[in-house]
Amino acid sequence: MAAAADGFGVETSGMGERRGMNGSDLAARQATIRRRIEELAPWFHNIDLNGIPTAPDHPLNDYPTWKWRRFAHAVPEDLSGRTVLDIGCNAGFYALEMKRRGAELVVGIDEDERYLSQARLAAEVTGLEVEFHRLSVYDIARLAQKFDLVLFMGVLYHLRHPLLALDLIHEHVAGDLVLFQTMQRGSDVVWELEEDYGFWNDSIFHYAGFPAMYFIEQRYAGDPSNWWIPNRACAEAMLRSAGFEILQHPEDEVYLCRRVPAPATRGAPPALRPPHPDEAMTARRHKRLE
Numbered sequence: 001m002a003a004a005a006d007g008f009g010v011e012t013s014g015m016g017e018r019r020g021m022n023g024s025d026l027a028a029r030q031a032t033i034r035r036r037i038e039e040l041a042p043w044f045h046n047i048d049l050n051g052i053p054t055a056p057d058h059p060l061n062d063y064p065t066w067k068w069r070r071f072a073h074a075v076p077e078d079l080s081g082r083t084v085l086d087i088g089c090n091a092g093f094y095a096l097e098m099k100r101r102g103a104e105l106v107v108g109i110d111e112d113e114r115y116l117s118q119a120r121l122a123a124e125v126t127g128l129e130v131e132f133h134r135l136s137v138y139d140i141a142r143l144a145q146k147f148d149l150v151l152f153m154g155v156l157y158h159l160r161h162p163l164l165a166l167d168l169i170h171e172h173v174a175g176d177l178v179l180f181q182t183m184q185r186g187s188d189v190v191w192e193l194e195e196d197y198g199f200w201n202d203s204i205f206h207y208a209g210f211p212a213m214y215f216i217e218q219r220y221a222g223d224p225s226n227w228w229i230p231n232r233a234c235a236e237a238m239l240r241s242a243g244f245e246i247l248q249h250p251e252d253e254v255y256l257c258r259r260v261p262a263p264a265t266r267g268a269p270p271a272l273r274p275p276h277p278d279e280a281m282t283a284r285r286h287k288r289l290e
């Protein structure tokens with residue numbers, strides 16, 4: 001790997017090797033990294049930044065390293081020449097892993113500026129080049145690009161409008177593969193669904209294998225940003241309904257999918273927000289009010 005300046009005025013090989021540093025330079029560099037990690041705390045991603053962990057006391061332990069190990073095999077090992085979008089990238093753990101697999105372009109988006117600052121620091125210290133932007137999943141049309149691999153991990157249940165987000169991903173950014181993860185609660189039984197059920201058949205709603213989503217009006221796990229938590233049947237049905245064929249289910253909460261044409265939306269138009277105000281309609285309405 002080519003040597004590059006790491007933002008601390010030091011040449012790195014991208015593998016932790018430091019050139020032209022004496023002991024006190026190295027100590028000063030470590031102190032700077034530690035201070036910047038602390039300034040940006042708390043971290044949800046525990047990332048090793050030159051030997052310094054960003055979240056050593058994480059309640060989920062070494063997260064998300066242990067999670068990643070469970071499904072890393074499902075992601076192509078060589079991503080050279082491919083483009084990757086990480087939606088809700090947080091401190092960039094997965095975006096950096098995609099760059100380590102050789103992706104040509106990795107873009108991480110998140111709506112939280114503090115997480116993006118963490119991600120930028122992680123990229124700077126590791127010497128991995130990733131683009132980070134403040135952008136909500138609801139606004140991804142603004143990227144105006146389709147990506148070979150889209151990561152949509154741990155975000156669905158934080159959204160008030162989860163199916164809209166899946167529809168927007170399908171419409172605007174998913175070019176081929178989608179790596180999806182959601183918290184799941186309730187039954188993990190998955191029912192073989194029939195195409196239709198009679199009006200008086202309400203027994204299906206009492207069966208564990210029927211797709212169901214739990215609405216969190218207040219908070220779950222102390223987190224007011226949790227809105228909807230699907231059971232397994234629902235997570236899988238939503239993916240299919242938004243036009244994502246499930247290729248692999250390598251971990252309880254993780255699915256590797258392929259974008260396919262969205263199934264016909266039963267005659268209704270897709271529930272997508274128009275990316276821009278409809279100027280013609282606005283003009284017509286103003287005219288009526290004159």
Ligand SMILES: C[S@@+](CC[C@H](N)C(=O)[O-])C[C@H]1O[C@@H](n2cnc3c(N)ncnc32)[C@H](O)[C@@H]1O
Nearest residue numbers: 088089090110111112115136137153154155158
């Ligand atoms: C539980 S974390 C998951 C982080 C990472 N993707 C992972 O799997 O470890 C959820 C992330 O989604 C981000 N997020 C929440 N709502 C979002 C939205 N509407 N658009 C983009 N990111 C969002 C949060 O800021 C947070 O970084």
